[in-house]
Amino acid sequence: MGSEEIILGGIQLNKTYKTKERIVRPLQNIDFCLHEGEILGIVGESGSGKSTLLRVIACLEKADSGKLLLHGREYTGSSPSFAGRYMQMIFQDAYASFDPRMKMIDSLREAGRRNTRGAAGKNCDAAALREAGRRNTRGENSKDCDAAALRKPHRRGGTDDSRITEIVREVGLSEDLLWRRPRELSGGQCQRMSIARALCGGAEILLCDEITSALDVTTQAQVVQLLQRLRRKEKVSILFVSHDLALVGSLCDRIMVMKDGVCVEEGSSGKILGQPENEYTELLLKSLILL
Amino acid sequence: MKKIRSPRQKKKILKIRMAAAALAAMILVLTAVFAEAFAPNDPYKTSAALIRTAPCREFLFGTDNLGRCVFSRVLVGARTTISATVFLVAVSFLIGTIVGMLGGYFGGILDEVMMRIADVMLAFPQMVVAIAVAGILGGGLAGAMIALGITMWTGFARLARSHTLSIRNEPYIEAARLCGVSPVEILGRHILPNILAPVLTSALTQIGTTMIGISGLSFLGLGVVPPQAEWGSMISEARAYIQIAPWAVLFPALATILTIVVFNYLGDAVMEYREL
Numbered sequence: 001m002g003s004e005e006i007i008l009g010g011i012q013l014n015k016t017y018k019t020k021e022r023i024v025r026p027l028q029n030i031d032f033c034l035h036e037g038e039i040l041g042i043v044g045e046s047g048s049g050k051s052t053l054l055r056v057i058a059c060l061e062k063a064d065s066g067k068l069l070l071h072g073r074e075y076t077g078s079s080p081s082f083a084g085r086y087m088q089m090i091f092q093d094a095y096a097s098f099d100p101r102m103k104m105i106d107s108l109r110e111a112g113r114r115n116t117r118g119a120a121g122k123n124c125d126a127a128a129l130r131e132a133g134r135r136n137t138r139g140e141n142s143k144d145c146d147a148a149a150l151r152k153p154h155r156r157g158g159t160d161d162s163r164i165t166e167i168v169r170e171v172g173l174s175e176d177l178l179w180r181r182p183r184e185l186s187g188g189q190c191q192r193m194s195i196a197r198a199l200c201g202g203a204e205i206l207l208c209d210e211i212t213s214a215l216d217v218t219t220q221a222q223v224v225q226l227l228q229r230l231r232r233k234e235k236v237s238i239l240f241v242s243h244d245l246a247l248v249g250s251l252c253d254r255i256m257v258m259k260d261g262v263c264v265e266e267g268s269s270g271k272i273l274g275q276p277e278n279e280y281t282e283l284l285l286k287s288l289i290l291l
Numbered sequence: 292m293k294k295i296r297s298p299r300q301k302k303k304i305l306k307i308r309m310a311a312a313a314l315a316a317m318i319l320v321l322t323a324v325f326a327e328a329f330a331p332n333d334p335y336k337t338s339a340a341l342i343r344t345a346p347c348r349e350f351l352f353g354t355d356n357l358g359r360c361v362f363s364r365v366l367v368g369a370r371t372t373i374s375a376t377v378f379l380v381a382v383s384f385l386i387g388t389i390v391g392m393l394g395g396y397f398g399g400i401l402d403e404v405m406m407r408i409a410d411v412m413l414a415f416p417q418m419v420v421a422i423a424v425a426g427i428l429g430g431g432l433a434g435a436m437i438a439l440g441i442t443m444w445t446g447f448a449r450l451a452r453s454h455t456l457s458i459r460n461e462p463y464i465e466a467a468r469l470c471g472v473s474p475v476e477i478l479g480r481h482i483l484p485n486i487l488a489p490v491l492t493s494a495l496t497q498i499g500t501t502m503i504g505i506s507g508l509s510f511l512g513l514g515v516v517p518p519q520a521e522w523g524s525m526i527s528e529a530r531a532y533i534q535i536a537p538w539a540v541l542f543p544a545l546a547t548i549l550t551i552v553v554f555n556y557l558g559d560a561v562m563e564y565r566e567l
């Protein structure tokens with residue numbers, strides 16, 4: 001279980017898509033919070049809004065209304081580049097998440113480039129936060145303060161080639177794979193490589209969007225073990241989206257159940273799996289037992 | 292009975308076709324570049340005594356109405372025609388690709404404005420616009436190239452835009468955005484290399500059409516100004532006495548056809564190879 005400090009949060013998030021035929025509301029008044037070092041699972045059937053929530057959190061899509069908070073400070077409406085300083089998305093299709101023409105080393109270098117620019121460590125960020133907080137109380141523009149406060153974490157102090165190699169070994173891959181293109185890797189290797197890319201970028205939050213759904217059971221288990229290890233060793237916080245309730249139950253500290261863009265139930269894994277209060281959650285559990 | 296070939300065999304055959312077409316195109320380009328070194332006679336030297344001489348050992352393609360060596364003029368004309376064509380296609384390709392990529396990636400008003408301009412350009416037949424513009428600009432190769440280029444970039448822009456649209460929301464582009472890669476870098480490092488092949492293939496197939504356009508404008512007197520050698524203008528000049536000296540029309544026409552066939556063949560081979 002993670003610490004009590006809330007690292008990421010969302011308040012009353014709403015998102016609407018308008019098509020010619022109908023209006024789709026993938027997010028309706030969604031509230032959530034993610035503690036430091038915690039794994040929060042988001043489950044629900046297809047079209048329940050899980051992936052949209054991740055995309056909104058990563059600023060790849062803008063919410064119609066609501067607030068997004070990072071370290072207690074609002075970052076709603078920021079660019080993906082800004083969000084990427086703190087969080088990285090691991091996509092369902094690992095192959096599609098890498099440029100097919102680029103070698104892995106180049107993709108990882110690209111992710112790590114920004115991480116090498118600053119020289120500050122985590123303490124420096126804390127100092128920046130404190131300084132920004134002081135300025136905020138003096139009535140300065142809060143958005144500027146936030147931007148100053150939310151400079152990149154630089155928790156790994158730069159990502160040069162030796163660090164990239166180290167990270168690749170950390171995720172259980174051979175460094176030889178760095179000189180291959182995405183299609184020359186297996187699905188599991190490619191998914192691990194995308195986790196390595198996220199770490200190269202200095203992410204402290206991983207947004208995992210159905211990352212195990214395209215993998216076989218053995219590889220799924222390896223990836224899940226890797227996430228658990230990263231949470232323990234690197235203190236990364238993870239938002240884990242999946243429709244596999246059993247997997248989410250075994251991996252996550254808390255679970256949020258979504259249906260038609262609404263959070264129908266939220267609680268600890270034990271509570272959700274043992275004593276569900278919502279009918280839909282019960283239905284999901286029943287379908288799990290039937291399988 | 293038709294022989295069934297595996298994809299690997301087909302690819303091998305296409306590779307050979309591509310290599311042969313590329314070699315032929317290379318020979319044509321090199322001939323154009325070193326035309327003066329290969330030309331046996333001065334292409335601009337007139338001679339009253341040699342007017343309309345039939346092909347012989349000294350004048351392989353005969354002489355024209357002013358006694359100029361047609362073979363030498365075809366060689367020197369290759370430089371004008373091929374270099375003008377390649378330059379025009381390259382510039383149109385560059386402008387069109389940049390415009391299409393910008394419109395496709397950023398969308399919004401920029402895309403709307405660019406694509407409406409392209410629509411206006413495409414609303415008129417290319418040759419009609421080219422004749423009108425070349426007429427306004429007056430004779431000369433530069434005028435002909437501008438006249439054709441005004442509409443040509445639109446095809447590349449549309450193609451580049453559609454390919455950019457199809458990949459701009461790919462996870463690897465989103466991953467790059469999250470990694471803090473700037474839009475310019477995304478366009479240059481991720482989008483351009485991934486859309487280059489189809490747009491470049493289109494450029495190759497455009498070479499033949501452009502060559503016809505330039506030669507056509509020269510033929511109409513809106514392109515190259517005499518006495519500069521250019522295949523279209525050579526045909527135009529010689530058509531008045533085609534019954535007396537058909538070689539003066541035949542050889543520049545054959546050179547035009549051969550070059551167009553070679554570049555079209557190369558374009559088709561590259562396209563087929565890509566599609567396999």
